[in-house]
Amino acid sequence: MHASAKAVIGVDAPIALADQAVHLKINGLEPHDEITVGSSATAYDGKVWHGRATFTADDRGRVDLSTTRPVSGTYNTVDGMGLFWSMRPPAGDPNGHYFSPLSPELSPSYAVKITVTAHGRQLASRTLTREWEAKGVSSRMLALAHDKVVGEMFLPRSGTLRHPAVLAFGGSEGGVSMKWTAALLASHGYPTLALGYFGEHGLPATLRNVPLEYFATAARLLAAQPEVDPAHIIAMGYSRGSEPALLLAEDYPRLIHGVVVYAPSSNVNQGFGGGNAWTKQGHPIPQGSIPLDHLSGPLLAIAGADDALWPSSTYVKAIIGDLNAIQDRYPYQALVYPGAGHGVGIFPFLAEGTVAPTMGGNRVGNAVAKERGWPKVLALLADTQR
Incomplete structure (x- = not known):
């Protein structure tokens, strides 16, 4: 079984405050296909942190991250924001590191890239903006x-x-x-x-x-x-x-x-x-x-x-x-x-x-x-x- 090339990453708030939960859905998949959804963000020191979760699509070829438990990944519970907080540094014990983005005066936001892969190829990607400062602050x-x-x-x-x-x-x-x-x-x-x-x-x-x-x-x-x-x-x-x-x-x-x-x-x-x-x-x-x-x-x-x-x-x-x-x-x-x-x-x-x-x-x-x-x-x- 091969995942559809028409996979789409849907999100209710592609630009949102950093403390706001977003609702991610993956559509356009083959029914019951296994996919991996990844997250990545760059810390102030240039190191890229990564999160991932593997899911099985439902019978309509969809994965709703807010209601679906991952098969495996950097988190293992139903959690629509798991890909964000569970990101890990490129090396070392994740319990011994903190993800520090640029401070607000240097950058009013940071980016989180979401990717969908299956069977060795990337099907979709989308970059979300996590803001520290709302408009006018x-x-x-x-x-x-x-x-x-x-x-x-x-x-x-x-x-x-x-x-x-x-x-x-x-x-x-x-x-x-x-x-x-x-x-x-x-x-x-x-x-x-x-x-x-x-x-x-x-x-x-x-x-x-x-x-x-x-x-x-x-x-x-x-x-x-x-x-x-x-x-x-x-x-x-x-x-x-x-x-x-x-x-x-x-x-x-x-x-x-x-x-x-x-x-x-x-x-x-x-x-x-x-x-x-x-x-x-x-x-x-x-x-x-x-x-x-x-x-x-x-x-x-x-x-x-x-x-x-x-x-x-x-x-x-x-x-x-x-x-x-x-x-x-x-x-x-x-x-x-x-x-x-x-x-x-x-x-x-x-x-x-x-x-x-x-x-x-x-x-x-x-x-x-x-x-x-x-x-x-x-x-x-x-x-x-x-």
């Missing part, structure tokens, strides 16, 4: 000398109504690591400042003695933007970044009106190399449990049940336990995903490893957590503006 780099903070500001198209805004920062990786997340949030209408707080020129070289006032300065800068509703500023922190996110919400309730934390800690931990991680008014913020009795908005805490870096699922329970104890009047929610590790966030569908065993979890668990957790973040932001 603008961005600008923030410099310490001019803005008093380091980062990148992403704003929805001008003329939109004022929206809740997000101050987003990562963890022990340092630098401005949340710019892709910030670009996507702005594309959904939420102005976002991706903030760096160490490991950038003019900032502390390492995570040690970082002033909490620095984060407050960034939040005030964000609140001053004409697209921003200053009464709804959300702090989003990942891993070590969860500590200043919670501290900001507790210590600046008139400035910060909600929190989203990924793989969080419920405690202030020591700085790198010992000493103190955070300061306020020139004094160390003591290590230990972070109080949460002054929150002025919702809280969402997301963790992986198999986090091997630190016990974030236990920390999440502690956070929720504290809020239960004081009967906090704002909505709060904990999401703990089985099979996910420290790489439980943030937006879905980008190929990533787990850097196992250090980070814990597995690629499937992390992918599922991101696909399910990201809509919860968008829902929190949508509810905030109502």
Whole structure:
């Protein structure tokens, strides 16, 4: 049996945001023929990552990737976006690598090529565009000398109504690591400042003695933007970044009106190399449990049940336990995903490893957590503006 040369790759959204699922269908095949659908994308370093899945066509010569389980491939469950998150690097353990596209200021999108092959020949190909920035989104780099903070500001198209805004920062990786997340949030209408707080020129070289006032300065800068509703500023922190996110919400309730934390800690931990991680008014913020009795908005805490870096699922329970104890009047929610590790966030569908065993979890668990957790973040932001 030979596959038809008239194979067609159908997709509902050939150009879509990088966090948007697309619906792929292969038509024009011979009934019950076996085909391989491949995916490929080029990382910032020029290395090409690949995914693949082999399917059996139905009796009408069709394969719907959203409803069909692959016979074999880089993923093995019914998953319409499996070809995207399961891509692997050209060499090495996929669990030890991360697919990093060009940053949004260098390229507003990245391309994923989809191919269909059977019996040793290619039947069809199509290139999909995965966008970081929707039409009209603008961005600008923030410099310490001019803005008093380091980062990148992403704003929805001008003329939109004022929206809740997000101050987003990562963890022990340092630098401005949340710019892709910030670009996507702005594309959904939420102005976002991706903030760096160490490991950038003019900032502390390492995570040690970082002033909490620095984060407050960034939040005030964000609140001053004409697209921003200053009464709804959300702090989003990942891993070590969860500590200043919670501290900001507790210590600046008139400035910060909600929190989203990924793989969080419920405690202030020591700085790198010992000493103190955070300061306020020139004094160390003591290590230990972070109080949460002054929150002025919702809280969402997301963790992986198999986090091997630190016990974030236990920390999440502690956070929720504290809020239960004081009967906090704002909505709060904990999401703990089985099979996910420290790489439980943030937006879905980008190929990533787990850097196992250090980070814990597995690629499937992390992918599922991101696909399910990201809509919860968008829902929190949508509810905030109502």
